[in-house]
Amino acid sequence: MILPAVDGSASPITASPRPSDRQAPAILLEGVHKAYGAVRAVNGLDLAIAPGEIVAVLGPNGAGKSTTTEMITGLTDPDSGRVTVFGRPPHRAVREGLVGVMLQAGALLHEATVNDVLRLMQGLHAHPLTLEEVIERADLGSFLKTKTEKLSGGQAQRLRYALAIMADPQLLILDEPTVGMDVEIRRAFWASMREFIAGGRTVVFATHYLDEADAEADRIVVLARGRLIADGTPSTIKRRVADRTITLADHGVSLAELSALPAVIAAERSGGRLLLRTTDSDTTLRALITGHPAAVDIEVVSASLEDAFLTLTHDQSEELG
Numbered sequence: 001m002i003l004p005a006v007d008g009s010a011s012p013i014t015a016s017p018r019p020s021d022r023q024a025p026a027i028l029l030e031g032v033h034k035a036y037g038a039v040r041a042v043n044g045l046d047l048a049i050a051p052g053e054i055v056a057v058l059g060p061n062g063a064g065k066s067t068t069t070e071m072i073t074g075l076t077d078p079d080s081g082r083v084t085v086f087g088r089p090p091h092r093a094v095r096e097g098l099v100g101v102m103l104q105a106g107a108l109l110h111e112a113t114v115n116d117v118l119r120l121m122q123g124l125h126a127h128p129l130t131l132e133e134v135i136e137r138a139d140l141g142s143f144l145k146t147k148t149e150k151l152s153g154g155q156a157q158r159l160r161y162a163l164a165i166m167a168d169p170q171l172l173i174l175d176e177p178t179v180g181m182d183v184e185i186r187r188a189f190w191a192s193m194r195e196f197i198a199g200g201r202t203v204v205f206a207t208h209y210l211d212e213a214d215a216e217a218d219r220i221v222v223l224a225r226g227r228l229i230a231d232g233t234p235s236t237i238k239r240r241v242a243d244r245t246i247t248l249a250d251h252g253v254s255l256a257e258l259s260a261l262p263a264v265i266a267a268e269r270s271g272g273r274l275l276l277r278t279t280d281s282d283t284t285l286r287a288l289i290t291g292h293p294a295a296v297d298i299e300v301v302s303a304s305l306e307d308a309f310l311t312l313t314h315d316q317s318e319e320l321g
Helices: 065-072 090-095 114-122 131-138 153-165 183-196 210-216 234-238 255-259 281-291 305-320
Strands: 027-036 039-049 054-058 080-085 099-102 171-175 202-206 219-224 227-232 244-249 264-270 273-278 299-302
Touching: 027 065, 039 065, 039 219, 039 227, 054 210, 065 080, 065 171, 065 202, 080 090, 090 099, 099 153, 114 131, 114 153, 131 153, 131 183, 153 171, 153 183, 183 210, 210 305, 219 234, 219 305, 227 234, 227 305, 234 305, 244 281, 255 264, 255 273, 273 281
Parallel strands: 054 202, 054 219, 099 171, 171 202
Antiparallel strands: 027 039, 027 080, 219 227, 244 273, 244 299, 264 273
16 A cells, blocks of 8 residues: 655644643562562562653663563563552553553564654554644654664664654653754754653653753652662762762872872872762862862762763672672
8 A cells, every 4th residue: 555645844832731640650569579580670670750851761781671571561571579650550651542662672563754753653542643743742743754774873762753653652761762862953952852741741761861851850869780779860860979089280299199088088080180979078078178288189079870870870789799
């Protein structure tokens, strides 16, 4: 069958989320365990995400992120515990069109144009968005006639995003959504996303761009070895580690001397500068200036989300052996 063409012209935004059980969490996991042989992918996970939240899920490889996503979307069942989506079993929530999923490596139909894929997938949903709206939101208008195997990495991601929102879902699950996108397109993607979810939709996304998680998420969940090890706002997560980092010009002082300064928990050389992580920057600064008057070009910066992530996951690895 030859599918009619779409010219990509935008129509007014007309998203109208279908009713769901707003009294129930968008996602609820209670005592969830999942193992593959001797490997415990998820180990006693408890997590509740409220409707309307934007949550970044972070964790090193093998943390259990993918397995958790598979259980939320009904692709696999937990060995024990309970998983619900808007108060429903996951497979029912997906069947009702309440869940949209964007996978980083999600396969796209070959030998088909972007336009063909959109029309085919729209026909699978009970209450889809219009093609015009999907095209506008995902910014696909410039390559509708391109075959999927000819798409750049960023274009393929935008098509996957379009397919994820096609069903007009209440919950969006995004796996590394901006991989392959340049900085400008990443910004446009998140601007479009913020507009799409303004009506109260829920977003759960995994990313290795920690600045992206810091900027876009209301809440950050950190997993390690199938367990929840941190949960809170970006500011709360960052306060879990040293509040400040002091940097200064490398003027020859030894790391051992700097490590001995009060409140310093780590000292290192990086990029031609000395970095001191401290739990009390005022105390460390006073000791530094008094004991090392030659210290120059001193800066004090807040701990980054990357600092917090590396510290939390490193500590968990040491604790679990």
